[in-house]
Amino acid sequence: MRVALYHPWVYLKSGLERTLLEIHRRSRHQVTIYTSHYDRDGTYPELAETGVVELPRVSVRRSYGQVLAAAAQIARTRIDPASFDALVISCEGLGDLLTLRNHDKPVLSLCFTPLRAVFDDAYRTRLLDRVGPVGRPLALGLEAGFRAIDRACWRHYSAAVAISDTIRQRIDAGGLWPADRVQVFYPGIDAGRIAAGSGSDPYFLISGRVMWTKNIGLGLEAFALAKKNLPGWRLVVAGMVDEKSRAYADDLMARGREIGDVEFRIGNTDAEMRALYDRCSALLFTPFNEDWGLTPLEAMAAAKPVIAVDRGGPRESVADGVTGFLAPDDPAAFAARMVQLAQDPALAKRLGEAGLERARLFTWDAFVSGLDDAIETMVEERRELVAV
Structure with missing residues (x-):
């Protein structure tokens, strides 16, 4: 046809x-x-x-x-x-x-x-x-x-x-x-890519387009609150910026420099994105009302837990307390979950393993x-x- x-x-x-x-x-x-x-x-x-x-x-x-x-x-x-x-x-x-x-x-x-x-x-x-x-x-x-x-x-x-x-x-x-x-x-996601990552480095990942609807400022402010309890940890923001969002991205980068230990990686290849998922400790999914969202699936497919805003599509992909956490659109709430995962590697591993199995539902x-x-x-x- x-x-x-x-x-x-x-x-x-x-x-x-x-x-x-x-x-x-x-x-x-x-x-x-x-x-x-x-x-x-x-x-x-x-x-x-x-x-x-x-x-x-x-x-x-x-x-x-x-x-x-x-x-x-x-x-x-x-x-x-x-x-x-x-x-x-x-x-x-x-x-x-x-x-x-x-x-x-x-x-x-x-x-x-x-x-x-x-x-x-x-x-x-x-x-x-x-x-x-x-x-x-x-x-x-x-x-x-x-x-x-x-x-x-x-x-x-x-x-x-x-x-x-x-x-x-x-x-x-x-x-x-x-x-x-x-x-x-x-x-x-591609079923062939569902496999546990090669390890876990001390950084949180925000992945996707850098634009105002993605609410990335939530992740920055949450990391600013959490980092005093997480020495040596970083926040990596990886994705793309189109011309309409350039000023927004510049403001975020300036705020990231103020906070410290925030890295922006723009224009990554698929292989580079896979490496970031494989090595991160957890994904932060910050859009205030996402329609669905592929990045939580990518993280779960690499056996990484997800902290997502409790609204919209993530309610259908992220099983709260099982594959990650659904949290209010609030920096303090996100920061608390970030500290919890960072200080309890066994919990992060358990949530990630459950996410790996759940990812198989979405191919x-x-x-x-x-x-x-x-x-x-x-x-x-x-x-x-x-x-x-």
């Missing part, structure tokens, strides 16, 4: 781009990736080998004007329906707009999240605080308009898949699609197989409907 897989922007080395790559690699169907913004130098180099199809380009900037321009362009973009048998729209916000001109064939929503600025209450609250009282009326007006348009777009879907139960509930709460009709398949093969099944069922149901 020919499957067109669309995502608005493919330009980072994030879990989302990794998911697109793994779908292309592992699907039993012929998958072609389409996007409205492709940066082959900024994302995984392997994606260039998949034959990514570039559609009319949109900006990745998040100002209101540029978002509206991107939305308008996506809404009027059309993919030749003769080139595919099923369309999968991978969306974290604006991708739904592609359905307006592309619903001749069955369309499946692979939902990473509905637009967070509208449908994620935790994100929405922080965003409204950021725009302040002057920008609030405009933000609320645009929000109301987008809600109406997005609900109309969702009527063009024939099936829906969410990457976590957190997202399934967000879809339902937003009035986009009934929860009992949304299937959940978890993006995961790429299981995710892609489930998605393939959902696509096939959708297409077959459409054929039966047409036949009637």
